[in-house]
Amino acid sequence: MITLLTVVGARPQIIKAAALSRAIRSFFPDQIREYILHTGQHYDKNMSQVFFDELGIPEPDFNLSVGSASHGVQTARMIEGIEEKLLALKPDFLVVYGDTNSTLAGAVAAPKIHIPVVHIEAGLRSFNKSMPEEINRIMCDHASTLLFTPTPTGIKNLIKEGFQINSVPPFTSDNPACFHCGDVMYDNSLFFAQLAGSKSSIMEQNQLKVNEFILGTIHRDNNTDDPVRLTNIFRALNDISRNENLDVFLPLHPRTSKLLEKNLSGILLNEIRNNPHFKISPPVSFLDIIKLEKNARLIMTDSGGVQKESYFFEKPCIILRPETEWVELVENGTAIIADADKERILEAFSFFAENKTLSFPPVFGDGKAGIFICQQIIRAFDGV
Numbered sequence: 583m584i585t586l587l588t589v590v591g592a593r594p595q596i597i598k599a600a601a602l603s604r605a606i607r608s609f610f611p612d613q614i615r616e617y618i619l620h621t622g623q624h625y626d627k628n629m630s631q632v633f634f635d636e637l638g639i640p641e642p643d644f645n646l647s648v649g650s651a652s653h654g655v656q657t658a659r660m661i662e663g664i665e666e667k668l669l670a671l672k673p674d675f676l677v678v679y680g681d682t683n684s685t686l687a688g689a690v691a692a693p694k695i696h697i698p699v700v701h702i703e704a705g706l707r708s709f710n711k712s713m714p715e716e717i718n719r720i721m722c723d724h725a726s727t728l729l730f731t732p733t734p735t736g737i738k739n740l741i742k743e744g745f746q747i748n749s750v751p752p753f754t755s756d757n758p759a760c761f762h763c764g765d766v767m768y769d770n771s772l773f774f775a776q777l778a779g780s781k782s783s784i785m786e787q788n789q790l791k792v793n794e795f796i797l798g799t800i801h802r803d804n805n806t807d808d809p810v811r812l813t814n815i816f817r818a819l820n821d822i823s824r825n826e827n828l829d830v831f832l833p834l835h836p837r838t839s840k841l842l843e844k845n846l847s848g849i850l851l852n853e854i855r856n857n858p859h860f861k862i863s864p865p866v867s868f869l870d871i872i873k874l875e876k877n878a879r880l881i882m883t884d885s886g887g888v889q890k891e892s893y894f895f896e897k898p899c900i901i902l903r904p905e906t907e908w909v910e911l912v913e914n915g916t917a918i919i920a921d922a923d924k925e926r927i928l929e930a931f932s933f934f935a936e937n938k939t940l941s942f943p944p945v946f947g948d949g950k951a952g953i954f955i956c957q958q959i960i961r962a963f964d965g966v
């Protein structure tokens with residue numbers, strides 16, 4: 583039996599972990615035993631527990647409860663806690679997802695005590711090292727043994743950094759293996775889409791009508807912490823909703839909610855509060871957000887996950903960042919990078935209003951990335 587310790591901590595990782603856990607339980611229960619460690623990076627019920635309850639992920643075996651802190655303090659606490667559990671459990675692999683501080687902590691703790699790291703969502707690059715996530719991605723990839731990229735671009739990026747695509751077993755951190763496997767979030771979106779249709783009542787709860795609202799999410803530190811950027815985004819959303827008589831639904835990350843009063847002017851806050859089309863909500867569950875994504879007219883976001891889901895559900899997307907790791911969306915013309923620039927956001931909105939025929943060729947795999955990853959872990963363990 584192969585033992586995995588999966589490290590999760592932030593909302594998107596918990597959701598991603600559902601795909602691999604489901605694949606293990608459904609297809610490999612006699613070959614793989616998964617333990618889950620939650621770092622506690624996200625801890626509000628609607629940022630963490632709701633996903634375990636809704637997505638059928640086993641409850642974590644360990645919870646470090648590190649909570650919020652500066653990057654250094656938070657990551658250091660995680661490394662200490664993960665190392666302790668690794669020494670006690672001695673798993674065959676440590677599994678991490680994406681690019682958060684929880685990812686980095688796992689990727690630093692495990693290889694130093696000779697436990698190979700499996701990085702799911704490897705190879706993505708924004709080429710902007712002012713993002714904490716870019717540092718986390720690069721460091722994690724270079725400490726990993728099995729790297730799974732969601733897109734062919736991920737493989738190209740790894741090759742540019744010196745990774746070999748034709749390495750032969752046995753795989754180690756000095757002889758890593760890179761696989762293009764598709765996106766575990768695509769697995770999840772396919773798997774949960776129907777359930778969201780029948781179970782979620784988020785549209786009724788918020789009086790939202792099909793195709794008559796914009797769905798927005800904002801949580802990147804360079805947007806939330808910068809009053810000018812945050813103001814530009816909220817001004818653009820407010821103008822569009824007033825000019826077009828269109829609802830704007832914003833399930834806000836707690837980071838953003840906490841900074842609205844500080845970083846938006848009283849005048850703008852009043853305008854928003856007096857705009858009946860502007861609907862701000864706490865974070866919603868995964869089934870709820872899928873329902874919203876499927877029914878929105880357009881999506882505006884600085885989230886990596888929500889950008890991709892706009893593509894899965896064939897919706898135009900305005901990216902509120904200066905660049906994206908998900909370059910395929912922009913190349914396909916279904917997403918436009920508008921940064922936090924009011925005029926660019928308004929132009930992108932007009933563009934999509936006039937150009938309604940978009941095509942969404944498949945780029946994120948076949949919905950079976952989780953199964954492929956399990957198969958490769960088993961092969962790597964067997965040394966074949």
Ligand code: UD1
Pocket residue numbers: 592593594623624625626629650651681682683684714715801803835836837840
């Ligand atoms: C983290 C990730 C980011 C990811 C995002 C997903 C890093 C460096 N960043 O950003 O890549 O896109 O998660 O959502 O790891 N807070 C709460 N309740 C919670 C969690 C957070 O109130 O349950 C508030 C706290 O004020 C905290 C702030 O949000 O200080 C930021 O949380 P943190 O986990 O540090 O970073 P995120 O912005 O969530």
Ligand code: UDP
Pocket residue numbers: 593594597799801833834864865866867868869871872884885886887888891
């Ligand atoms: N998400 C959610 N509820 C929300 C907002 C987002 O379930 O209110 C989901 C979203 O569908 C996606 C994931 O959270 O699967 C993305 O997480 P987030 O935007 O926090 O982080 P990122 O992907 O940018 O790292």
